[in-house]
Amino acid sequence: MAEKTYQDRLIEESLWLRTAGPAPQFAALDGDARCDVAVIGGGLLGLSTALHLAEGGASVVVLEAAEPGWGSGGRNGGQVNPGLKIDPGEAVRRFGEDRGEALVAFAGAVADETFATVRRCGIDCDASQHGWLQLAHTDRALPALERRAEEWRARGVAVETLAAGRVAEFAGSEAYAGGILNPHGGTVQPLKLVHGLAQAAAARGAAIHARSPVERLARESGRTVLVTPHGRVTAERVLVATNAYTGPLVPGLRRDLLPVSTFQVASEPLPPHLAETILPGGHHVSDTHRSLYYFRKDAEGRFVIGGRGAYAARGMDGAYAELRQVAARIFPAIADVRWEHRWGGLVGVTEDHLPHIAEPAPGVLAAVGFNGRGVALGVALGPHLARRLSGGPEQAMPLPVGRLAPIRLHGIKVAALPWAAGFYGLLDRLDGGRVV
Numbered sequence: 001m002a003e004k005t006y007q008d009r010l011i012e013e014s015l016w017l018r019t020a021g022p023a024p025q026f027a028a029l030d031g032d033a034r035c036d037v038a039v040i041g042g043g044l045l046g047l048s049t050a051l052h053l054a055e056g057g058a059s060v061v062v063l064e065a066a067e068p069g070w071g072s073g074g075r076n077g078g079q080v081n082p083g084l085k086i087d088p089g090e091a092v093r094r095f096g097e098d099r100g101e102a103l104v105a106f107a108g109a110v111a112d113e114t115f116a117t118v119r120r121c122g123i124d125c126d127a128s129q130h131g132w133l134q135l136a137h138t139d140r141a142l143p144a145l146e147r148r149a150e151e152w153r154a155r156g157v158a159v160e161t162l163a164a165g166r167v168a169e170f171a172g173s174e175a176y177a178g179g180i181l182n183p184h185g186g187t188v189q190p191l192k193l194v195h196g197l198a199q200a201a202a203a204r205g206a207a208i209h210a211r212s213p214v215e216r217l218a219r220e221s222g223r224t225v226l227v228t229p230h231g232r233v234t235a236e237r238v239l240v241a242t243n244a245y246t247g248p249l250v251p252g253l254r255r256d257l258l259p260v261s262t263f264q265v266a267s268e269p270l271p272p273h274l275a276e277t278i279l280p281g282g283h284h285v286s287d288t289h290r291s292l293y294y295f296r297k298d299a300e301g302r303f304v305i306g307g308r309g310a311y312a313a314r315g316m317d318g319a320y321a322e323l324r325q326v327a328a329r330i331f332p333a334i335a336d337v338r339w340e341h342r343w344g345g346l347v348g349v350t351e352d353h354l355p356h357i358a359e360p361a362p363g364v365l366a367a368v369g370f371n372g373r374g375v376a377l378g379v380a381l382g383p384h385l386a387r388r389l390s391g392g393p394e395q396a397m398p399l400p401v402g403r404l405a406p407i408r409l410h411g412i413k414v415a416a417l418p419w420a421a422g423f424y425g426l427l428d429r430l431d432g433g434r435v436v
């Protein structure tokens with residue numbers, strides 16, 4: 001058995017692993033196979049694309065290095081959030097009126113699309129759609145949120161602006177200066193979602209292989225050959241869906257994004273007096289700190305909080321301790337609960353804050369860089385990538401299919417990430433809010 005990596009150890013005490021139930025079993029690739037499309041990576045994006053390809057009648061093989069959901073797909077906060085990291089107006093400035101508005105319309109609908117896929121495929125993943133609160137950690141952070149809400153309202157999305165008093169009612173905390181509520185956001189148990197997508201794709205004919213890392217790509221007679229330790233797949237077309245866990249397989253792809261660490265802790269199921277006051281309406285939250293915090297309750301009423309601080313520098317125990325302290329600052333009554341789960345993973349961050357879709361080699365499409373928004377974006381991009389991989393036009397894609405854009409000084413920037421996070425944390429503390 002292979003030695004455990006740091007990323008393996010990070011999920012040993014994951015809430016999602018412990019509450020997902022038995023994982024669907026998929027054999028490793030053994031021998032040769034042929035298919036229309038091979039998908040590298042059994043996360044949300046890879047499996048959603050495989051599902052839609054199989055529904056369209058294509059033969060599909062998914063190759064996952066570990067188990068489906070081992071990557072961010074099964075580790076995340078389960079926040080199904082609409083929109084991009086950039087605001088609608090900024091998207092239109094960058095892409096022009098037509099393509100920009102089409103992108104905004106797509107991004108505004110990704111949460112609804114994700115829940116529709118969950119319902120259509122009958123996936124049991126504790127899905128709930130009570131709305132997403134984005135909360136301002138200081139008065140100065142409020143105008144940007146208000147502008148965001150206005151920009152969405154101008155496009156017919158009912159994003160509400162909330163004064164501090166309303167936020168206190170919705171969140172059950174007085175730590176925030178105000179915020180906005182997007183009613184389309186919701187939550188899932190993310191590992192159950194990945195398992196459900198894998199089962200739905202397999203039921204429609206996709207061949208899924210776990211423990212099958214793609215070690216090499218070769219071009220033979222106009223097709224791509226994917227080589228794993230015990231087999232080979234010959235494919236007409238390939239999707240690379242490895243996001244923050246991208247390795248050296250496709251030259252340049254890893255340099256397209258920065259792998260940023262993020263960690264979470266989860267409490268015991270909250271006693272009724274706390275469950276009734278903390279997020280009483282089932283909303284979930286992300287806030288405006290530069291090193292942002294995000295939190296929710298799960299289906300059994302556990303409080304789950306995550307953050308992106310200077311954790312790699314401080315070590316795992318320091319990261320988890322800080323999250324527990326932050327939780328107690330937001331909700332002082334939570335200080336005495338038992339914390340039972342802790343885990344973490346990597347978020348793929350791009351310099352322009354947008355996902356990147358590229359064709360790095362003939363017949364090979366790659367989509368990475370979800371900037372912490374890949375739950376809804378990953379699932380909702382699936383049908384679009386499936387159409388493109390089946391010969392659909394580039395113009396119909398929500399995001400342009402471009403070239404890889406390797407980040408300058410990538411190695412130095414990756415090495416500097418813990419210190420950059422520490423610097424952002426310092427700026428957050430200087431802001432003087434009530435949370436850090």
Ligand SMILES: Cc1cc2nc3c(=O)[nH]c(=O)nc-3n(C[C@H](O)[C@H](O)[C@H](O)COP(=O)(O)OP(=O)(O)OC[C@H]3O[C@@H](n4cnc5c(N)ncnc54)[C@H](O)[C@@H]3O)c2cc1C
Pocket residue numbers: 040041042043044045046063064065066067068069070071072073074075076077078079080081212213214215241242243244245246247249262263264294306343344345346347348368370371372373374375376377378
């Ligand atoms: C702790 C945490 C919290 C987060 N919270 C949220 C949230 O609440 N909401 C949100 O929208 N987003 C969140 N994110 C981000 C979100 O999880 C990702 O954007 C999303 O999972 C990306 O999906 P993916 O399918 O592209 O990649 P992944 O789900 O990471 O899947 C990639 C897979 O590729 C596999 N792989 C890599 N190399 C190879 C190879 N050579 N051969 C075969 N397989 C390979 C990996 O094993 C991995 O399983 C969070 C991320 C983390 C880590």
